[in-house]
Amino acid sequence: xxxxxxxxxxxxxxxxxxxxxxxxxxxxxxxxxxxxxxxxxxxxxxxxxxxxxxxxxxxxxxxxxxxxxxxxxxxxxxxxxxxxxxxxxxxxxxxxxxxxxxxxxxxxxxxxxxxxxxxxxxxxxxxxxxxxxxxxxxxxxxxxxxxxxxxxxxxxxxxxxxxxxxxxxxxxxxxxxxxxxxxxxxxxxxxxxxxxxxxxxxxxxxxxxxxxxxxxxxxxxxxxxxxxxxxxxxxxxxxxxxxxxxxxxxxxxxxxxxxxxxxxxxxxxxxxxxxxxxxxxxxxxxxxxxxxxxxxxxxxxxxxxxxxxxxxxxxxxx
Amino acid sequence: xxxxxxxxxxxxxxxxxxxxxxxxxxxxxxxxxxxxxxxxxxxxxxxxxxxxxxxxxxxxxxxxxxxxxxxxxxxxxxxxxxxxxxxxxxxxxxxxxxxxxxxxxxxxxxxxxxxxxxxxxxxxxxxxxxxxxxxxxxxxxxxxxxxxxxxxxxxxxxxxxxxxxxxxxxxxxxxxxxxxxxxxxxxxxxxxxxxxxxxxxxxxxxxxxxxxxxxxxxxxxxxxxxxxxxxxxxxxxxxxxxxxxxxxxxxxxxxxxxxxxxxxxxxxxxxxxxxxxxxxxxxxxxxxxxxxxxxxxxxxxxxxxxxxxxxxxxxxxxxxxxxxxxxxxxxxxxxxxxxxxxxxxxxxxxxxxxxxxxxxxxxxxxxxxxxxxxxxxxxxxxxxxxxxxxxxxxxxxxxxxxxxxxxxxxxxxxxxxxxxxxxxxxxxxxxxxxxxxxxxxxxxxxxxxxxxxxxxxxxxxxxxxxxxx
Numbered sequence: 001x002x003x004x005x006x007x008x009x010x011x012x013x014x015x016x017x018x019x020x021x022x023x024x025x026x027x028x029x030x031x032x033x034x035x036x037x038x039x040x041x042x043x044x045x046x047x048x049x050x051x052x053x054x055x056x057x058x059x060x061x062x063x064x065x066x067x068x069x070x071x072x073x074x075x076x077x078x079x080x081x082x083x084x085x086x087x088x089x090x091x092x093x094x095x096x097x098x099x100x101x102x103x104x105x106x107x108x109x110x111x112x113x114x115x116x117x118x119x120x121x122x123x124x125x126x127x128x129x130x131x132x133x134x135x136x137x138x139x140x141x142x143x144x145x146x147x148x149x150x151x152x153x154x155x156x157x158x159x160x161x162x163x164x165x166x167x168x169x170x171x172x173x174x175x176x177x178x179x180x181x182x183x184x185x186x187x188x189x190x191x192x193x194x195x196x197x198x199x200x201x202x203x204x205x206x207x208x209x210x211x212x213x214x215x216x217x218x219x220x221x222x223x224x225x226x227x228x229x230x231x232x233x234x235x236x237x238x239x240x241x242x243x244x245x246x247x248x249x250x251x252x253x254x255x256x257x258x259x260x261x262x263x264x265x266x267x268x269x270x271x272x273x274x275x276x277x278x279x280x281x282x283x284x285x286x287x288x289x290x291x292x293x294x295x296x297x298x299x300x301x302x303x304x305x306x307x308x309x310x311x312x313x314x315x316x317x318x
Numbered sequence: 319x320x321x322x323x324x325x326x327x328x329x330x331x332x333x334x335x336x337x338x339x340x341x342x343x344x345x346x347x348x349x350x351x352x353x354x355x356x357x358x359x360x361x362x363x364x365x366x367x368x369x370x371x372x373x374x375x376x377x378x379x380x381x382x383x384x385x386x387x388x389x390x391x392x393x394x395x396x397x398x399x400x401x402x403x404x405x406x407x408x409x410x411x412x413x414x415x416x417x418x419x420x421x422x423x424x425x426x427x428x429x430x431x432x433x434x435x436x437x438x439x440x441x442x443x444x445x446x447x448x449x450x451x452x453x454x455x456x457x458x459x460x461x462x463x464x465x466x467x468x469x470x471x472x473x474x475x476x477x478x479x480x481x482x483x484x485x486x487x488x489x490x491x492x493x494x495x496x497x498x499x500x501x502x503x504x505x506x507x508x509x510x511x512x513x514x515x516x517x518x519x520x521x522x523x524x525x526x527x528x529x530x531x532x533x534x535x536x537x538x539x540x541x542x543x544x545x546x547x548x549x550x551x552x553x554x555x556x557x558x559x560x561x562x563x564x565x566x567x568x569x570x571x572x573x574x575x576x577x578x579x580x581x582x583x584x585x586x587x588x589x590x591x592x593x594x595x596x597x598x599x600x601x602x603x604x605x606x607x608x609x610x611x612x613x614x615x616x617x618x619x620x621x622x623x624x625x626x627x628x629x630x631x632x633x634x635x636x637x638x639x640x641x642x643x644x645x646x647x648x649x650x651x652x653x654x655x656x657x658x659x660x661x662x663x664x665x666x667x668x669x670x671x672x673x674x675x676x677x678x679x680x681x682x683x684x685x686x687x688x689x690x691x692x693x694x695x696x697x698x699x700x701x702x703x704x705x706x707x708x709x710x711x712x713x714x715x716x717x718x719x720x721x722x723x724x725x726x727x728x729x730x731x732x733x734x735x736x737x738x739x740x741x742x743x744x745x746x747x748x749x750x751x752x753x754x755x756x757x758x759x760x761x762x763x764x765x766x767x768x769x770x771x772x773x774x775x776x777x778x779x780x781x782x783x784x785x786x787x
Contacts, residue, residue, distance in 0.1 A: 003575040004564050098540045100549040101559050109363055116362070157577060259578050316564070316575020 003316035005102050006161045008095040010309065012111075013165025015095065016142050019088035021173045023138035025049045026075045026085075028207040030068075030131040046071060049207070052177040053083045069126065076134050077122055085138050089118050104152040107145065114141035157258055164251040164309065171244035172302050177207055178231060179295040201227045208239045228291065229283040241298060242278050248305065249275050255313070267308035274301045319695075322465050322725040323737050324388065334389040334785055335728075337502050342386070342728075342735060350385070350730060353495055357383050360491055382778035383488065385495075388727045388740060388760045395756055395784045398461070398469060398744070401654035402754060404644060406457045406746045409476055409631045411647035413453035417444050417627060422646050428639050436636070437684065438629030440592060442599055446616050449522040450750060453625040454632075455587075456515070457746045458482075461654070463725040470657045470722065472741065474640065476632040477624055478589050481759045482745050483547035486511060486554075488781040489757070506756035506784045511745070512554035515587075518749035519555075523584045524618050526570075531584035533557045534574065536565070538590045538606045548589050562590075567610035570619045585621045592626050634683045634717050635661060658720055662713040671718040672709070675702050678718045680709065693769060695721050724769055727780065729762055739763045741771050742782065756784035 029046055046066050050056040055074075058081055063070040078084045093115040096103055103111075117137060121129065146166075153159045181204050201222050205211040208231065217236060218226050232241045252268040278298075286294045325335045361380050390398075415422050416433050423430045433439060458479025460472040489508055493500055516533065523531035537548040539561050552559035564574050565583065573580035588595065594604040599612035614620045630636065638659045644652040660667035660678075671678060675694055682690040692705040709716050726737035744758030760780040761771035771777040 001577045002558050002560060002564050003577055004561065005558075006577045094540070097545075097549075100546075101553040112363060161577075255577075263578050313577040316577075316580065 001102070001157050001161075003314050005099045006158065007310075007314040008099045009102060009158050009161040010165040010314070012092045012095040012099075013162040014169040015088040015092035016145055017166045017169035017173065018083060019085045019092065020139060020142045021169075022053060022075055022083055022085045022088060023135045023142075024207055024209060025053055026072065026131060027135040028203060029071055029075075030135070031203075031206065048180045050075075052173075052180045052207075054176065055081050055083050068131070072129075072131055072134070073126070085134075086118055086122065089115055089138075089141075099158075102158045104148070106148040106152045110141070110145040110148040114138075114145060117141065155254075157255055160251040160254045160258075161313075164248055164255075167244050167248035167251060168302055168306055168309075170239060171241055171248065172299065174208060174231060174239050174241055174244060175295050175299050175302065177204065178228075179292065179299065182291045182295060198222050204231070210237060210239060213237065225283055225287070228286070232286065233278070233281065233283060242275070245271065245275050245278060245302075252309075264312045267305055267312050270301070270308055271305050274298075274305070319721075319723050321723050321737065321739070322463065323728070324463070324725050324740075325728050327466075334391050334783075338387065338389065338499075341499060353385060354730070356495060357385060357491055360494070361487070381484065381773045382764060383491070384729050384762055384764070384778050384780045385492070386728055386730050386735065387492065387499075387781040387783050388742075389783045389785060391785055392787050397653070399754060399756075401469075401652070402459050402744055402746050403752045404648065404650060404653050405459060405471065405474070405640060406454075406748055406752055408640065408643040408647050409457060409474060410452055410454055410748055412643045413476075413625070413628055413631050414447065414451045415647070416630060417446065417453075422643065425646070427642050427646055428636075432635050432639075433630060436630050436633065438592070438627070438633060440627030440630075442612060443616070443625065443627045448625045449524055449621055452522055452748050454628040455518055455522065455623040455748050456482075457748065458743050459654075459746065461742045461744070462657075462722055463740075463742075464723050465725075469654060471637075471640070471654050472657060473634065473637060474632045475743075476628045477591070479743065479745065480544045480547055480589075481743060481761075482511065483550045484779050485745070485757060485759045485782065486550075488759075488779055492781045503783070504786045506786050508755045508757040511755045512551060514747055514753055514755065515551065516555040516557065518747040518751075518753070519585045519587055519621075519623055521749035521751075522621050522623065524621050526618055527584040532582060533585040533587060534560045534565075534583050536560055536562070536586050536588040536590060538594070542589075544589065551587075562604075562606045562608050565608040565611070567608060567614055570614060570617055572608065572611060572614050572620045583620060585623065587623045592629065595622070595626060634659075634681060638717070657722060660718040662709060662716045662718065667718075668713055672706065675706060677721060679721055680705065680716055680718045683715055683717060693721065696767075696769065721769070727760070727762065729764070729778075729780070731764075731766075736766070738766070739769050739771065740780070757782045 029049055047056060050059050053075070059074050062078075062080065063074060074081055074084065076085045079087050079090070081087060093111050096108060096111045100108060121134065121137065149159070149162060153162070181200070201224065202211055205214050205222075205227060210230065214222070214227070214230050217230060217234060230237050230240065234240050235242055235246065237243060249268070249271045252265075252271050256263075256265045256268045325331060325339070331339045358380060361383060412422065416439070420433070422428050423433055454476035456479060458475035458481070460475070461469050462472050463469050485508060519533045520531045533555070534557055535548055535552040535555075537545060537559055539545070542548070549559050558574065560574055565572055566575070566580075567573075568580070572583045572586070574583050590606050593601045594606040596607045596609060596611040597604045598609050600607070611620070611622075612626065615622050615626070638656065638661060641652040641656055644650055660671050662668045662671060671680070675692070678694045680692040680694070692702065694702065697705075724739040724741070727740045728735040729738040731738070740760050740762045742758050742760050744754055746752065746754045760782040761773070761777050762780055763769060763771045763776070764778045765776050768776065
């Protein structure tokens, strides 16, 4: 496979996942605004969501004031925001167009439809749009693309590169969101039982579409330790760090097995090592070590793996 | 002027159109609009658009698709096919000749100036004979019809003729939307084209290639207006679609960068023009090409399709000599006729053309896309005078032809079926064999009375049928 093709597939996966994350953030933000605005505290929620997507500074520069309309425009449509849904879908579609030959027509159809529908939304007057439907349209399209990939793509190296992109992006997104809100998860005496903590944890779970699955997995009350465990170490949780990383490793193993000994496997080796370390942790160890320190380490390692993927496969051995 | 309508013989519907005519007559009133919308949605969904960047608006545009097919009988087609293959052989013989001993120039049949001072003549490949002596591997020959048995060649495209993806997709969409039509008519398939193309490319692999040749399609990139076609063909052939940056030269071969390291490339079907192929040999500012590619080509390490320099056979000045090539190289009489052409660098021709501008079509020698031309009978006095001034400034840059009574085909317009002018581009493949699929791209001028079929000037496309015996 051409290195450029692999790179485009990899980034197609990453951008689709990133669009999905952005749409979910918008949904969470929308829920916050529905609650009685007791204090400026909710604005902080927005701000932390913007921070999670790494775009708080850009937003402040361009819009200044945090309002429903501004946020919606920024997270959903704004092409100057590289993490907006529109930017990501456009980049994913452009990458897909470049590697049309590596996609099945179903995948291309789904991707192209996603793009065309968003373009349609973009042309719609904003007062005719509601936030919930924006999120629904996006997640339904990204799921359709993902479904088409899983149902129709050959299980070849290209498939692995796409899913590797998805996996690394998801690991990165979950870790960033946790990192922005890490202090909420730290047990603090004054909040316990005040209701505020439970609410904040719910926001995090919601942002990862995990509030229902959390209850299925743990039952009972929402506690900081369990939320952190669910999002970091629980192998059943689809967006936990360990699940996302496990998928990345699995795909890197697939590539390494396919390519044999002549092609370097530094990315695979690194990913294995990080997964091993994750598996050796339990949640108490992570809290002892410091949640923020742990997440900083993890985000750094994901960056390293991504760089190694480029070095091993995407430069074409020259 | 009266125009030949391909559907009728007198007032009778011709046999090949009989079933279609029935189909149209029995069509429910709102059926056509519904199907037209469906076709458009299909084109857009599959992504068959030609991208136009830099003009604002939606960068992905659709070429209008007309659902009424154009039909050829088997006998009509056989005749065309023989003529096209003959012309393709002559064009390749000419190219082999002018990059070698140039017998045709020595014999005085073609002026040396037209060959050697031609912009498309590549000194860099003089004396280089590509595998099987084939320079132009895909030749698109544009044909127009003026009467039942009268076809003319409008121009030859020996470099990288585009549009074949429309031929294939038009058929695909018609079969999907109207399967009944295909069951009722016996229509020769065209979908073997990509396989034939791949076989043609493989058949001209360099002698240094000992295994099954690795072919690639070289595209300028996804901003190119024909990018869809490039990726479409690569996909159907099962070969990689590469950009210049994916290829590099090492020693005597060309390699592509892959996830498993460098992989050797034997045959390049390039969709970029000569000047951009290799910055070390041609334009030094080209970012699209591959530095050192021409050295590898000249030493027989890679085949380039079409060969650099093939363009010298297809400009409008050389065009007038193609019948002469057929006689000179093949010893045959041309089966397909040229349109009578006045070349304005000859005094007599110049005088005649200037006196009759209002009746003629005048084109730039190197123009294309329907730009830079004058259609005398369709122009105002002012337009004609403005064009006259352009000709006077540089007569050598123009040729003139009579206004042809281009045939029409029934075409769906707002009010129903109406005759619109058409042309035809079949695609001839030249490798170890010369082949063409039964069909081609029919372009139709959708504006009433218009004779210009180019998509940039309001043209559309139709499915083109060849009925089997």
